[in-house]
Amino acid sequence: MNLDGTPYALMPMQLADVPTVSAVERSVFSLPWSTSAFTYDLTNNPNAEYLVVRYLPWMAPERAEGRLARSMRRLLKPPQQDPSLIGYGGLWMVLEEGHICTLAVRAAWRGRGLGELLLAGLIERARARGAEVMTLEVRVSNVTAQNLYLKYGFRVVGRRKGYYTDNREDALVMTTDSIVAPGYGALLATLTEQLHARLVKTPEAPASALKAPRAEDVAP
Numbered sequence: 001m002n003l004d005g006t007p008y009a010l011m012p013m014q015l016a017d018v019p020t021v022s023a024v025e026r027s028v029f030s031l032p033w034s035t036s037a038f039t040y041d042l043t044n045n046p047n048a049e050y051l052v053v054r055y056l057p058w059m060a061p062e063r064a065e066g067r068l069a070r071s072m073r074r075l076l077k078p079p080q081q082d083p084s085l086i087g088y089g090g091l092w093m094v095l096e097e098g099h100i101c102t103l104a105v106r107a108a109w110r111g112r113g114l115g116e117l118l119l120a121g122l123i124e125r126a127r128a129r130g131a132e133v134m135t136l137e138v139r140v141s142n143v144t145a146q147n148l149y150l151k152y153g154f155r156v157v158g159r160r161k162g163y164y165t166d167n168r169e170d171a172l173v174m175t176t177d178s179i180v181a182p183g184y185g186a187l188l189a190t191l192t193e194q195l196h197a198r199l200v201k202t203p204e205a206p207a208s209a210l211k212a213p214r215a216e217d218v219a220p
């Protein structure tokens with residue numbers, strides 16, 4: 001994924017990211033994953049892969065520039081809340097399927113292409129790992145996420161009744177056609193090119209991310 005000239009970086013999630021990811025998770029989802037679920041996948045699940053999107057101007061300089069020796073970095077406590085981490089997404093490889101297991105962008109940062117960036121990054125990783133199709137579940141009421149998935153070639157193929165245990169809401173099952181077909185590669189190339197142009201255009205942080213404490217900063 002070309003992010004040259006943008007203030008963003010797409011990176012593999014690290015264990016040190018888990019406290020921030022968990023806080024964002026609690027602020028975003030009514031059925032949040034536990035901290036240990038992320039930790040388990042990062043340490044014990046070779047079929048799982050997670051990405052985070054970072055806003056580079058807000059990264060701690062020693063992390064951004066990689067200037068500290070590894071031994072010194074171990075002495076530094078990872079920040080409980082890393083404001084540079086503005087979204088994350090996850091992929092489970094299940095045989096020839098790449099399953100999007102989670103996707104979230106901090107509320108203040110939505111609507112500027114970052115959900116798309118994470119989804120495209122996960123699809124690229126799934127392709128690199130040999131996936132032939134992508135799958136996911138999404139709440140029937142989550143039209144925003146459904147639109148994002150439709151844009152990337154997902155279509156509704158089924159419905160799981162009462163899938164979400166908090167309100168018994170149904171899940172839509174969405175899948176793509178072959179992601180290794182030339183047509184899909186061309187779609188991905190076009191969409192990521194357009195996305196790059198969009199990300200370059202808006203380099204500044206949203207005003208709402210600068211004021212008012214973020215909900216996730218005060219989450220228990």
Ligand SMILES: CC(C)(COP(=O)(O)OP(=O)(O)OC[C@H]1O[C@@H](n2cnc3c(N)ncnc32)[C@H](O)[C@@H]1OP(=O)(O)O)[C@@H](O)C(=O)NCCC(=O)NCCS
Pocket residue numbers: 028102103104105106109110111112113114115116117137138139142143144145147148149151
């Ligand atoms: C879903 C989510 C990840 C999208 O992230 P985002 O950064 O706001 O989305 P983007 O700016 O990348 O938008 C990409 C596409 O999503 C759709 N979309 C985004 N915001 C939308 C809105 N308010 N209404 C309708 N569609 C919308 C559009 O198709 C958009 O493409 P376009 O800009 O060409 O119209 C984000 O809203 C989020 O974190 N929601 C809460 C968690 C969640 O629902 N996760 C998905 C679980 S299945």
